[in-house]
Amino acid sequence: xxxxxxxxxxxxxxxxxxxxxxxxxxxxxxxxxxxxxxxxxxxxxxxxxxxxxxxxxxxxxxxxxxxxxxxxxxxxxxxxxxxxxxxxxxxxxxxxxxxxxxxxxxxxxxxxxxxxxxxxxxxxxxxxxxxxxxxxxxxxxxxxxxxxxxxxxxxxxxxxxxxxxxxxxxxxxxxxxxxxxxxxxxxxxxxxxxxxxxxxxxxxxxxxxxxxxxxxxxxxxxxxxxxxxxxxxxxxxxxxxxxxxxxxxxxxxxxxxxxxxxxxxxxxxxxxxxxxxxxxxxxxxxxxxxxxxxxxxxxxxxxxxxxxxxxxxxxxxxxxxxxxxxxxxxxxxxxxxxxxxxxxxxxxxxxxxxxxxxxxxxxxxxxxxxxxxxxxxxxxxxxxxxxxxxxxxxxxxxxxxxxxxxxxxxxxxxxxxxxxxxxxxxxxxxxxxxxxxxxxxxxxxxxxxxxxxxxxxxxxxxxxxxxxxxxxxxxxxxxxxxxxxxxxxxxxxxxxxxxxxxxxxxxxxxxxxxxxxxxxxxxxxxxxxxxxxxxxxxxx
Numbered sequence: 001x002x003x004x005x006x007x008x009x010x011x012x013x014x015x016x017x018x019x020x021x022x023x024x025x026x027x028x029x030x031x032x033x034x035x036x037x038x039x040x041x042x043x044x045x046x047x048x049x050x051x052x053x054x055x056x057x058x059x060x061x062x063x064x065x066x067x068x069x070x071x072x073x074x075x076x077x078x079x080x081x082x083x084x085x086x087x088x089x090x091x092x093x094x095x096x097x098x099x100x101x102x103x104x105x106x107x108x109x110x111x112x113x114x115x116x117x118x119x120x121x122x123x124x125x126x127x128x129x130x131x132x133x134x135x136x137x138x139x140x141x142x143x144x145x146x147x148x149x150x151x152x153x154x155x156x157x158x159x160x161x162x163x164x165x166x167x168x169x170x171x172x173x174x175x176x177x178x179x180x181x182x183x184x185x186x187x188x189x190x191x192x193x194x195x196x197x198x199x200x201x202x203x204x205x206x207x208x209x210x211x212x213x214x215x216x217x218x219x220x221x222x223x224x225x226x227x228x229x230x231x232x233x234x235x236x237x238x239x240x241x242x243x244x245x246x247x248x249x250x251x252x253x254x255x256x257x258x259x260x261x262x263x264x265x266x267x268x269x270x271x272x273x274x275x276x277x278x279x280x281x282x283x284x285x286x287x288x289x290x291x292x293x294x295x296x297x298x299x300x301x302x303x304x305x306x307x308x309x310x311x312x313x314x315x316x317x318x319x320x321x322x323x324x325x326x327x328x329x330x331x332x333x334x335x336x337x338x339x340x341x342x343x344x345x346x347x348x349x350x351x352x353x354x355x356x357x358x359x360x361x362x363x364x365x366x367x368x369x370x371x372x373x374x375x376x377x378x379x380x381x382x383x384x385x386x387x388x389x390x391x392x393x394x395x396x397x398x399x400x401x402x403x404x405x406x407x408x409x410x411x412x413x414x415x416x417x418x419x420x421x422x423x424x425x426x427x428x429x430x431x432x433x434x435x436x437x438x439x440x441x442x443x444x445x446x447x448x449x450x451x452x453x454x455x456x457x458x459x460x461x462x463x464x465x466x467x468x469x470x471x472x473x474x475x476x477x478x479x480x481x482x483x484x485x486x487x488x489x490x491x492x493x494x495x496x497x498x499x500x501x502x503x504x505x506x507x508x509x510x511x512x513x514x515x516x517x518x519x520x521x522x523x524x525x526x527x528x529x530x531x532x533x534x535x536x537x538x539x540x
Contacts, residue, residue: 010038010066017062020091026058029211033059036207037145037179038066044179045201047151049187049404050211051335056183057084060147063179064121065093069142070114073123074168075149079289081123088121097123098134101282107133115140126164129171143178151182152328154198155191169200185335186328189405190506213331213406214415217338220396221419222348222389231321231349232265238319238347239271239299247316248292251301252333254322254357262321263301276302304329313340319347323354325361326382327389327403350390358383377466381502388515395421402513469533470501476532479539480525491525492517504533 013034017023026034029050037044037059050056064071075081081097088095096110096119114122114137128134148154154165164171172180182195196203225231239249251266253259256277266273274288274297285305291297293312300306304324318337324330330348338344362379365371371379385403392399396418401408414421474497481488492500496516505511511526512519531538 013062013066016065017058020065020093021058021062023058026062027055027211029209030055030059033181033207033209034063036209037063037181040179040205040207042177042179043205044145044181045206046181047187047192047196047201047206047208048181048183048211049185049192049209050183051185051213051215051331056185057149059183060145060149060181061088061093061121064144064147067144067179069144070117070119070138071121071145071147072138072143073121073147073149074126074129075123076125076153078125079286080150081125082286083289083293084123085121093121094119095121095123098128098131099125100127111137114138117141126168126171129164129168135175138175143175145179145181146172146175148180148182148199151184151195152186152191155187155194166198169198173200186332186404188328188403189510191328192405210406213401213404214397214411215335215338216415216417217341217343218334219343219345219417220334220348221346222350222396225349225351227351231351232262234347234349235262235266235319235321236269238317238345239266242317242345243298245316247314248295248297248312249299249317249319250306250315250333250336251299251319251321252324253301253303254324254354254361256303258322259301259303266299266301271299272297273299273301276300276306278303278305280305304333312336314342315339315344316342317345317347319349321349323348323350323358323386323390325358325379325386327386327400328382330386330389331400331404348390355383355387377502380465381504384499384502385513388513391515392420402509465498465502469504470497472532473497473500473529476528476538477525480528492521492529496521500529500533505530506533 014025017026029048033046033048037046046059048056048059060071060073073081073084075084075097078097078099078101081099085095085097096114098107098110102110111133113119114134117140119141122138124134148168154168172178180199180201182199184195187195192208193203196206223234225234235251239251243249251262251273253262256279259275259277263273263275274291276285276288280288288297288300289306292300295312295314315337318334320330320333324333334346334348337346359380362383363370363376365375389396389399389403395411395414397411397415398408400406401411416422473492477488477491477497480491484491493516496514499514499516500511503510503514505514508522508526508530511517511522511530517526528538
């Protein structure tokens with residue numbers, strides 16, 4: 001006897017995948033994410049973290065094909081939406097996007113087609129979610145699922161120049177229950193938690209899928225330069241070596257001015273070197289991006305405005321001629337090299353001037369005006385994590401694995417490819433000033449009849465570091481040292497307290513990432529420091 005309200009079975013996913021995407025089978029992490037999204041019905045919540053080029057888009061495009069109705073994909077950039085829609089159309093999958101760049105007439109035509117159920121996927125920026133016309137059309141078509149692509153933008157952009165990213169959860173909740181998947185290439189444990197909170201998800205009901213972050217074909221190197229001419233010489237040498245054969249290169253800079261100057265110098269060497277940054281006119285950006293994707297360009301010079309959604313497999317080298325703003329940004333950008341699985345290189349050039357520039361940028365918003373104290377602290381914390389990578393004396397791939405919460409033991413003994421593993425001595429890199437000098441103190445003694453011991457010299461809180469938390473950590477360290485009868489620096493060095501206040505580690509594993517806090521210190525004193533960071537009043 002047939003059930004009256006039984007839902008029709010879903011089509012075979014493997015057959016759909018082969019027919020539309022040409023893959024004989026899904027990768028294990030893709031199947032895990034798709035199964036979790038479909039198995040929990042309208043309550044399905046999946047957070048997928050996988051490296052750039054890892055195949056995240058398939059994890060919502062394939063379910064969108066299998067489910068009745070239309071999938072909504074929240075995407076950050078018009079160029080990225082256009083690229084995705086073009087790719088889907090080439091595979092025979094009806095899709096469209098909505099953006100402020102459309103004329104009123106074209107917008108109306110697409111809304112009418114959406115109401116008729118003409119599309120399987122619809123792309124829109126978070127700013128469009130509040131538009132009544134789009135909401136009504138999606139409701140008429142029936143929303144099969146919602147995907148938040150490049151979900152790290154919730155954390156990176158929502159706090160400053162795109163506040164609508166922080167309102168995605170609220171906007172989607174008003175549409176009623178549906179399956180949801182958030183995808184990103186770069187999210188630490190803390191960032192994953194914030195993404196779930198901002199989307200209004202219950203972490204206990206979220207399936208988190210992490211794909212391994214180790215890129216064995218990618219050789220990583222950090223090099224020191226003292227002046228712009230040395231940077232240019234390193235860039236020239238790296239491009240000549242990496243592009244002696246086929247393939248392409250991307251050179252990233254921190255500012256538009258630097259991109260223009262570097263591109264002009266590379267064009268004198270015979271490279272094509274078009275420039276892509278936020279000041280480039282939209283039609284020109286689209287032309288440059290299309291030419292690069294079509295393999296008509298060998299070397300592209302860009303700021304971080306370029307790259308999201310780029311899918312060119314034969315990039316042989318990514319050079320950062322100036323330091324990026326965070327380890328997440330670096331990993332995403334350098335991850336655009338070697339997506340075909342063949343050998344590729346990532347070169348990060350560092351000068352003291354770069355780091356000073358980055359600190360200044362940490363205190364400024366996108367419009368150049370001073371940002372809030374909280375945002376400056378957040379940006380400075382991300383920069384501190386990048387500097388620890390730059391100064392790393394252990395395998396660079398292991399540092400990245402640990403940073404993103406992956407298991408560093410997958411490459412026990414080192415990768416054998418990065419500069420730290422290959423060279424006998426660690427690379428000569430730039431330390432992150434200001435230094436925090438550790439002053440040995442005599443073991444403190446409880447006062448008897450004599451005067452109380454003098455107070456230790458206080459630690460000045462650098463700009464962007466919460467002074468109140470830093471002082472609370474110092475008080476706990478002092479009390480802990482007093483109870484053990486040891487100098488304060490034995491419990492934790494000054495620079496470790498500064499990093500704790502800046503980064504706010506939430507677990508013993510994250511505390512191990514603080515410079516100066518080894519396993520012994522974390523085991524002996526870490527629990528107390530974590531409680532202080534959590535806001536508790538702790539006695540030693």
